[in-house]
Amino acid sequence: MTPRHEPLPRVVVLGAGSWGTTFGKILADGGADVVMWARRPELAHEINEAKRNSKYLPGINLPRTMTATSSLKEALDGAEQIYLSIPSQQVRTSLKPLRPLIASSDAPIVSLMKGVERRTGLRMSQVIEQELRCDPGRVAVASGPNLALEIAREQPTAAVISSVSQETADAVARRARNTYFRTFVNTDVIGTEFGGVLKNLIAVAIGIVDGVGYGENTKASIVTRGLVEMTDFAVAQGAHPETLQGLAGLGDLIATCQSPLSRNNTAGRLLGQGYSFQDVVKRMEQTAEGLASVAPILQLARAAGVHMPIVEQVKMVLDGTMNPRDIAPHLTTDDDTPQGERTQNGQAGGGGALWRSLQRTLDQLRNSGRRAPRD
Ligand SMILES: NC(=O)c1ccc[n+]([C@@H]2O[C@H](COP(=O)([O-])OP(=O)(O)OC[C@H]3O[C@@H](n4cnc5c(N)ncnc54)[C@H](O)[C@@H]3O)[C@@H](O)[C@H]2O)c1
Numbered sequence: 001m002t003p004r005h006e007p008l009p010r011v012v013v014l015g016a017g018s019w020g021t022t023f024g025k026i027l028a029d030g031g032a033d034v035v036m037w038a039r040r041p042e043l044a045h046e047i048n049e050a051k052r053n054s055k056y057l058p059g060i061n062l063p064r065t066m067t068a069t070s071s072l073k074e075a076l077d078g079a080e081q082i083y084l085s086i087p088s089q090q091v092r093t094s095l096k097p098l099r100p101l102i103a104s105s106d107a108p109i110v111s112l113m114k115g116v117e118r119r120t121g122l123r124m125s126q127v128i129e130q131e132l133r134c135d136p137g138r139v140a141v142a143s144g145p146n147l148a149l150e151i152a153r154e155q156p157t158a159a160v161i162s163s164v165s166q167e168t169a170d171a172v173a174r175r176a177r178n179t180y181f182r183t184f185v186n187t188d189v190i191g192t193e194f195g196g197v198l199k200n201l202i203a204v205a206i207g208i209v210d211g212v213g214y215g216e217n218t219k220a221s222i223v224t225r226g227l228v229e230m231t232d233f234a235v236a237q238g239a240h241p242e243t244l245q246g247l248a249g250l251g252d253l254i255a256t257c258q259s260p261l262s263r264n265n266t267a268g269r270l271l272g273q274g275y276s277f278q279d280v281v282k283r284m285e286q287t288a289e290g291l292a293s294v295a296p297i298l299q300l301a302r303a304a305g306v307h308m309p310i311v312e313q314v315k316m317v318l319d320g321t322m323n324p325r326d327i328a329p330h331l332t333t334d335d336d337t338p339q340g341e342r343t344q345n346g347q348a349g350g351g352g353a354l355w356r357s358l359q360r361t362l363d364q365l366r367n368s369g370r371r372a373p374r375d
């Protein structure tokens with residue numbers, strides 16, 4: 001008698017660019033039956049027939065258990081989990097046709113994106129919750145040092161899966177792992193998402209000074225001070241500082257700032273070489289999320305009273321109001337008075353992120369008597 005095989009769990013990835021396709025491979029190599037949704041039928045055809053995505057992942061063979069379709073309805077049919085990898089500025093409109101198709105499903109929805117919506121400043125999990133009108137506990141996000149091409153070549157790495165629901169985070173992490181992709185979990189969605197957004201902005205700064213021709217001292221200063229800015233900002237928005245010390249913060253910051261594969265780093269390098277913002281946008285063939293996130297992040301930072309000198313200067317270079325060569329001398333402050341080197345936890349200055357977070361929590365407890373939310 002031939003042995004009967006259990007059907008593989010079916011998952012869907014919406015968006016067949018470099019990260020969507022790589023994540024599809026991660027899931028397929030982890031034992032899932034993966035359906036990719038590609039906007040362009042030619043791309044779906046190439047994935048099905050040649051097991052390749054030559055535009056985004058040249059030279060990578062895709063697993064046999066990965067198929068593709070350009071029909072959203074067909075892609076979503078029977079999906080146990082739904083992954084989204086579409087440029088952040090396009091997510092809201094892309095979600096509209098999804099709502100009726102998933103009305104009777106309770107499949108977790110996982111954001112693979114690392115941007116904020118320019119118009120609203122919302123994180124991608126918030127846009128998903130709004131557009132799909134779903135419970136936050138159904139939404140998860142994935143983030144970490146995850147350069148697509150390295151992972152598609154099966155070079156080992158790790159990521160964090162975060163959801164306000166521990167159960168959802170666990171279920172997604174169990175599905176999205178294999179021998180070269182290790183997933184950890186947390187419930188700090190704010191910190192995990194903002195880690196991915198903010199490291200892009202620091203990577204643009206690194207690219208700029210690289211393009212100018214500055215060396216390792218400049219870059220190390222920007223990475224170190226950049227992590228302080230990231231932590232201050234994220235904690236002011238409600239994140240846990242330790243999340244920014246982890247894979248979704250420091251880990252991703254290192255990978256993105258060091259790698260020529262990073263599109264944000266590349267965009268910055270072009271700016272540093274003297275290309276205008278418009279030229280850079282024209283030359284980028286793939287998504288560099290940092291370029292669209294700078295303005296909304298600075299708006300949120302100003303509203304929360306968080307000082308982000310590096311990100312401010314990236315914005316000035318993008319706007320053409322600062323010469324890229326001038327970005328480094330103003331790394332920390334324009335103030336003439338020497339300052340203590342305040343790091344994440346508020347040493348040497350007492351105004352740190354952790355302290356403000358504690359104060360906020362105490363205020364919430366005092367004012368409402370309710371439990372302080374973790375996220
Ligand atoms: N590439 C990476 O290494 C990497 C790693 C981690 C996270 N990310 C994040 O993943 C997200 C997607 O990035 P990517 O690298 O896959 O970008 P990409 O530019 O490689 O691909 C984007 C894909 O989205 C499609 N698309 C564009 N507009 C669309 C729309 N309106 N509807 C449907 N599909 C649309 C494009 O056709 C393309 O297939 C970004 O937020 C990025 O920050 C990327």
Ligand SMILES: O=P(O)(O)OC[C@H](O)CO
Pocket residue numbers: 114144145146147148200203252255256261262263264265287288289
């Ligand atoms: O190519 P980037 O700059 O979008 O970075 C890719 C990933 O986010 C790295 O983790």
